[in-house]
Amino acid sequence: MDYQQIVKEIAPCGLDCQRCAAYSQGEIKELSAQLLSKLGKYERLAKIMSAKQPAFAHYQSFKDILTFFSQASCDGCRSNASACPVDCLAKTCHKEKGVDFCFQCKEFPCTGQNNPMLRKRWLQKNNRMKEIGVVEFYHEQKKLPRY
Structure with missing residues (x-):
């Protein structure tokens, strides 16, 4: 994988957009659509299965989540079609600073990423990119789980 392709898949903050559940061309979307297709009209059997396994009584909720994943429409944080629910300054700041990733900025680490949970992950990911x-x-x- 070359650097320019990686820039398309890894957000400026260091998160892997391609492995996000909302990514329009991601594996989660693809696998969810495949599973929905393979299950077909499983509702009938789920009702029967619920007598022995109560979790099947909630099959419709499971199917609703799979359907949601299978309709992912985000094109990543670098695109105009970003559907990321996280309000992250890095989405726009990297353009203003002329860098691909936050760690490449002369002001890194800045105070722009002020959400404590996001800041910790942002620092870890960018420091790791800078290191290796x-x-x-x-x-x-x-090699790591996305979530």
Whole structure:
């Protein structure tokens, strides 16, 4: 994977957009759509299964979540079609500063990322990219769960 392709998949903050449940071209969307297709009209069997396994009584909720995942429409934080629910300054700041990732900015770490939970993850990811490089960081992230 080359650097420019990685820039398309990794957000300026360091999160992997491609593995996000909301990403329009992501694996979660694809696998959810496949599972929905494979299950077909499982509702009938779920009703029967609920007699032995009560969790199946909630099959419709499970199907609703799969349907939601299968309709993901976010094109990533760098796009104009970003649907990320997180209000992150990095989405716009990196453009203003002319960098691909926050750690590349001369002001890093700045005070712009002030949400304590986001700040901790933002610092970890950007410090790791700075330490091992963007390409190695990308390969390292692919081995980890997204959430």
